[in-house]
Amino acid sequence: MARTVNLVAGAVLVGLVVLVALVSFAWTPHDPLLVDASLRLSGPTAEYVLGTDRFGRDVASQLMVGARTTLYVGVVAVGIAALAGTPLGIVAGMRGGWLDELIMRVNDLVLAFPALLLAIMLGAVYGASTLTAMVAIGVATVPSFARVARAGTLQVMSTEYVLAARAGGRSRAWIAGRHVLPNISGLVLVQSSVSFAIAVLAEAALSFLGFGTAPPTPSWGRMLQESQELLAVEPRLALIPGAAIALAVLGFNLLGDGLRDRFDPRLEVRR
Amino acid sequence: MSALLTVDGLRLTTGPSTLVDDVSFHIGPGERVGLIGASGSGKSLTASAIMGLLPEEITASGSVRLDGRQLLGAPERQLSRLRGKDIAMVFQEPMTALNPAMRVGRQVAEAMRLHRRIDRGAALAAAVELLDRVRLPEPERIARAYPHQLSGGQRQRVVLAIALANDPALLICDEPTTALDVTVQARILDLILAGVGEQGGALLFITHDLAVVASVCERVLVLEQGRIVESGPVRQVLGAPRHEYTKRLLAASTLEAS
Numbered sequence: 001m002a003r004t005v006n007l008v009a010g011a012v013l014v015g016l017v018v019l020v021a022l023v024s025f026a027w028t029p030h031d032p033l034l035v036d037a038s039l040r041l042s043g044p045t046a047e048y049v050l051g052t053d054r055f056g057r058d059v060a061s062q063l064m065v066g067a068r069t070t071l072y073v074g075v076v077a078v079g080i081a082a083l084a085g086t087p088l089g090i091v092a093g094m095r096g097g098w099l100d101e102l103i104m105r106v107n108d109l110v111l112a113f114p115a116l117l118l119a120i121m122l123g124a125v126y127g128a129s130t131l132t133a134m135v136a137i138g139v140a141t142v143p144s145f146a147r148v149a150r151a152g153t154l155q156v157m158s159t160e161y162v163l164a165a166r167a168g169g170r171s172r173a174w175i176a177g178r179h180v181l182p183n184i185s186g187l188v189l190v191q192s193s194v195s196f197a198i199a200v201l202a203e204a205a206l207s208f209l210g211f212g213t214a215p216p217t218p219s220w221g222r223m224l225q226e227s228q229e230l231l232a233v234e235p236r237l238a239l240i241p242g243a244a245i246a247l248a249v250l251g252f253n254l255l256g257d258g259l260r261d262r263f264d265p266r267l268e269v270r271r
Numbered sequence: 272m273s274a275l276l277t278v279d280g281l282r283l284t285t286g287p288s289t290l291v292d293d294v295s296f297h298i299g300p301g302e303r304v305g306l307i308g309a310s311g312s313g314k315s316l317t318a319s320a321i322m323g324l325l326p327e328e329i330t331a332s333g334s335v336r337l338d339g340r341q342l343l344g345a346p347e348r349q350l351s352r353l354r355g356k357d358i359a360m361v362f363q364e365p366m367t368a369l370n371p372a373m374r375v376g377r378q379v380a381e382a383m384r385l386h387r388r389i390d391r392g393a394a395l396a397a398a399v400e401l402l403d404r405v406r407l408p409e410p411e412r413i414a415r416a417y418p419h420q421l422s423g424g425q426r427q428r429v430v431l432a433i434a435l436a437n438d439p440a441l442l443i444c445d446e447p448t449t450a451l452d453v454t455v456q457a458r459i460l461d462l463i464l465a466g467v468g469e470q471g472g473a474l475l476f477i478t479h480d481l482a483v484v485a486s487v488c489e490r491v492l493v494l495e496q497g498r499i500v501e502s503g504p505v506r507q508v509l510g511a512p513r514h515e516y517t518k519r520l521l522a523a524s525t526l527e528a529s
Contacts, residue, residue, distance in 0.1 A: 164433075167323075167324055179372075
């Protein structure tokens with residue numbers, strides 16, 4: 001029972017973020033970029049539900065469009081990591097030997113390198129933008145996918161149906177596509193959800209540091225950054241995007257945990 | 272009568288240790304031979320050597336001939352055409368013998384498509400027929416099921432269906448009933464006998480269960496620490512064992528049964 005709760009709670013939170021992002025394409029209460037000096041730092045009113053920031057922009061609208069940025073970064077970063085990391089892990093697990101050793105040691109090397117440092121470096125060279133942030137987070141996440149995929153592959157490769165396929169002369173690519181990938185897809189999905197949470201957090205941190213999404217595109221991390229000078233005067237401006245980030249991260253983590261409970265074969269026996 | 276399978280002076284070594292030493296036996300067409308011995312006596316390794324599926328670190332010498340063709344050291348391409356078609360194998364653990372992410376029918380069909388040029392539809396139809404042959408109820412429904420939806424006995428039937436897919440001349444069973452409970456065991460054994468019997472195939476049955484050997488095999492080989500210590504008709508070997516090890520094996524199994 002408790003496991004289903006994780007899955008449902010995660011799915012609801014993630015669904016909420018996705019819904020808000022989708023709605024923001026069609027409708028926002030106000031133009032999130034519209035500066036109106038007469039409305040500076042207005043508290044929550046009927047018209048401006050979450051109030052306005054120091055330029056008089058509507059916080060609710062910014063939050064909605066910011067969800068878009070968050071999801072965009074998450075999808076692309078996790079996409080890069082999964083598309084590169086999973087095949088690398090499968091190759092390492094299937095071939096073994098020196099190739100396995102090479103892939104996994106390079107993997108360790110990347111893993112040892114902090115994602116934020118990589119992003120700051122890329123930002124310094126190619127200019128800070130959402131794209132460099134996504135690529136940096138994506139590259140830094142490749143090792144976790146490679147590791148998960150390799151571990152799953154090793155397990156699948158030791159089974160007798162793989163032995164039978166090899167004995168019957170099926171090619172490595174065929175075995176990878178038909179036997180290995182379908183059987184590790186659950187693991188990869190779980191990793192995606194967990195990595196998504198990390199990516200959301202990393203994007204927020206980068207934007208906060210000024211190496212992520214460039215102004216004026218709304219981003220939760222930058223909303224947080226812009227609020228810091230006014231923390232004493234108007235804590236609302238920090239709390240709102242902070243809560244949004246926390247809830248999104250929590251949602252993806254819960255979803256990941258819930259999915260893991262569904263897919264982990266060791267837990268399946270007890271179900 | 273010329274033998275179907277002739278194993279001559281088979282010796283398996285890894286590094287300094289010898290795992291199987293000077294094992295020689297033959298199996299005639301349609302003959303059912305049991306290979307018994309305690310865990311670690313080299314039963315499964317002998318089977319792997321016949322299938323050409325030895326782990327890389329084990330080196331083999333001697334000869335294994337099927338229908339006069341040398342299998343030991345034969346090129347992989349030649350072996351892969353043989354495996355599953357002329358020699359098939361039923362593994363011990365039905366849990367890991369089937370791909371959990373693939374429907375049962377497709378897995379049986381895949382075994383056929385490895386060796387015959389038939390399209391997917393025809394293979395699937397033949398797969399359902401095979402599932403019927405191993406007495407699975409509602410074979411159409413089972414063919415669409417995933418392995419985890421089947422019971423252990425049903426899974427082992429599917430594995431048997433896969434092994435019988437190409438009517439092999441020699442079926443090797445490596446402890447096929449160890450993971451099953453006793454009532455299911457008997458039925459699976461009947462199916463194995465019927466399966467090889469119908470097509471006049473030979474059987475090499477590996478087990479440590481002497482009762483099973485007595486009910487399934489005509490001839491038996493006793494393996495101790497990689498050497499064949501006794502061989503002969505089942506009744507003779509199990510009824511009047513000559514070798515000390517066979518006697519001990521028999522005594523141990525009587526204890527187990529009581």
